[in-house]
Amino acid sequence: MKQIDNLNLDNYWIPFTANNVFKQNPRLLVEAQGMYYKTDDDREILDGIAGLWCCNAGHCHPHIVKAVQEQIATMDYATAFNMSHPKAFQLAEKISELTPEGLDRIFFGNSGSEAVDTALKVAIAYHVSKGEGQRTRFISRQKGYHGVNVGGTSVGGLPANRKAFGALLSGTDHLTHTWNINEMGFSKGQPTWGLNLAEELESILSLQDASTIAGVILEPVVGSGGVIIPPKGYLERIREICDEHNILLIFDEVITGFGRVGHAFAAERFNVTPDIITMAKGLTGAAIPMSATAFKKEIYDEIVSGESAAIELFHGYTYSGHPVAAAAGLAAIEVYENENLFERSLSMEGIFEECLHSLKGENHIIDIRNLGLMGAIHFGPSKNKTAIEIASEVFKYCYENDVLVRFSGEFIVLSPALIVEENQIKEITETIKKGIQSIA
Numbered sequence: 048m049k050q051i052d053n054l055n056l057d058n059y060w061i062p063f064t065a066n067n068v069f070k071q072n073p074r075l076l077v078e079a080q081g082m083y084y085k086t087d088d089d090r091e092i093l094d095g096i097a098g099l100w101c102c103n104a105g106h107c108h109p110h111i112v113k114a115v116q117e118q119i120a121t122m123d124y125a126t127a128f129n130m131s132h133p134k135a136f137q138l139a140e141k142i143s144e145l146t147p148e149g150l151d152r153i154f155f156g157n158s159g160s161e162a163v164d165t166a167l168k169v170a171i172a173y174h175v176s177k178g179e180g181q182r183t184r185f186i187s188r189q190k191g192y193h194g195v196n197v198g199g200t201s202v203g204g205l206p207a208n209r210k211a212f213g214a215l216l217s218g219t220d221h222l223t224h225t226w227n228i229n230e231m232g233f234s235k236g237q238p239t240w241g242l243n244l245a246e247e248l249e250s251i252l253s254l255q256d257a258s259t260i261a262g263v264i265l266e267p268v269v270g271s272g273g274v275i276i277p278p279k280g281y282l283e284r285i286r287e288i289c290d291e292h293n294i295l296l297i298f299d300e301v302i303t304g305f306g307r308v309g310h311a312f313a314a315e316r317f318n319v320t321p322d323i324i325t326m327a328k329g330l331t332g333a334a335i336p337m338s339a340t341a342f343k344k345e346i347y348d349e350i351v352s353g354e355s356a357a358i359e360l361f362h363g364y365t366y367s368g369h370p371v372a373a374a375a376g377l378a379a380i381e382v383y384e385n386e387n388l389f390e391r392s393l394s395m396e397g398i399f400e401e402c403l404h405s406l407k408g409e410n411h412i413i414d415i416r417n418l419g420l421m422g423a424i425h426f427g428p429s430k431n432k433t434a435i436e437i438a439s440e441v442f443k444y445c446y447e448n449d450v451l452v453r454f455s456g457e458f459i460v461l462s463p464a465l466i467v468e469e470n471q472i473k474e475i476t477e478t479i480k481k482g483i484q485s486i487a
């Protein structure tokens with residue numbers, strides 16, 4: 048008997064989902080292993096999106112499962128303020144070995160949204176501590192996604208995520224996004240056009256006065272907004288401008304961290320070092336929720352100075368550095384290292400790119416974008432359907448035919464676990480192709 052038959056669907060308010068439509072025809076996952084989910088109707092589904100860009104080591108990796116089981120039986124929770132436990136320090140040290148040189152002070156949260164709000168608050172606190180309390184504004188980018196807390200929503204650049212929530216934080220400006228179908232359609236990896244868009248930062252600075260800006264926050268590769276790869280030289284130029292004006296540069300690497308673009312972090316891939324990096328998702332391979340924000344040592348030293356018994360930063364979460372999450376994080380990073388998964392992600396990039404771009408020419412596709420193991424297939428409208436309807440039909444076709452892809456507005460997003468095999472990438476793209484061809 049299917050579990051759905053015994054479920055009361057009324058009480059759970061499902062996030063980022065059309066609840067009533069979903070509840071008429073719910074899709075339930077009940078087991079997971081490696082690259083596959085099992086559904087409530089007993090089907091094996093090939094997971095083309097690593098859960099939600101997060102199960103980078105594949106599902107239920109035995110090493111992570113064991114570490115979680117052992118930790119939860121040893122110590123379920125350790126008081127987080129004025130107390131700690133060894134694994135939080137060990138994980139912070141491990142993360143600092145993966146982040147670019149100098150970003151070696153690690154603050155833990157539970158979600159990407161919390162990592163982002165931690166980054167924004169600490170950026171302001173840093174300037175206040177330096178006697179520059181007028182630096183309160185942030186600049187971000189259209190199509191950016193920085194989670195759902197008030198800070199992250201305010202710097203977010205997806206209109207649907209903002210419109211129901213009022214004025215949000217004052218003092219945010221948004222750069223134009225870098226997607227331009229005429230100039231960079233069907234680019235493989237980094238587009239060559241678009242460097243000029245970085246100059247918009249100068250233009251905002253001249254309007255707002257650079258001395259009022261606390262930080263610039265960007266996803267190095269836009270994820271939820273449609274896998275938009277930065278034009279060549281763009282991030283480098285943003286870094287230069289921030290340096291000229293003493294503005295902190297924050298990379299939101301909640302998706303791109305932990306191997307998604309073939310390196311530990313996109314900062315390493317693009318050779319651009321920000322002052323702050325947010326991370327979550329792949330940090331624990333998604334087995335237990337956890338996020339982290341990595342800061343340059345100068346930022347930490349500015350705030351955490353002296354030997355006073357007074358608390359330096361009035362910020363933190365009950366579950367910051369939670370022992371079970373820390374155990375999962377340490378185990379996940381061990382898996383990435385032992386199985387060379389970041390290198391594997393890079394080595395699969397060519398096959399992934401080839402398979403994705405083989406869809407060029409199929410009906411309704413107006414663009415395909417990719418980097419590392421993240422990609423998007425972007426649809427345009429047909430005579431009788433919107434692009435969103437087309438993407439939604441492709442998603443449903445794939446799910447009914449045992450492949451999970453992500454339907455996200457006008458595009459289908461792919462982000463398989465870093466253990467994905469060539470034949471699985473082919474199966475995912477072939478199923479998408481049939482899904483497109485099935486559209487009337």
Ligand SMILES: Cc1ncc(COP(=O)(O)O)c(C=O)c1O
Pocket residue numbers: 157158159160161163192193194195266270271299300301302327328
């Ligand atoms: C770039 C980025 N930042 C922040 C977040 C928010 O993370 P969470 O959903 O864990 O709060 C996400 C989630 O997808 C993300 O992609």
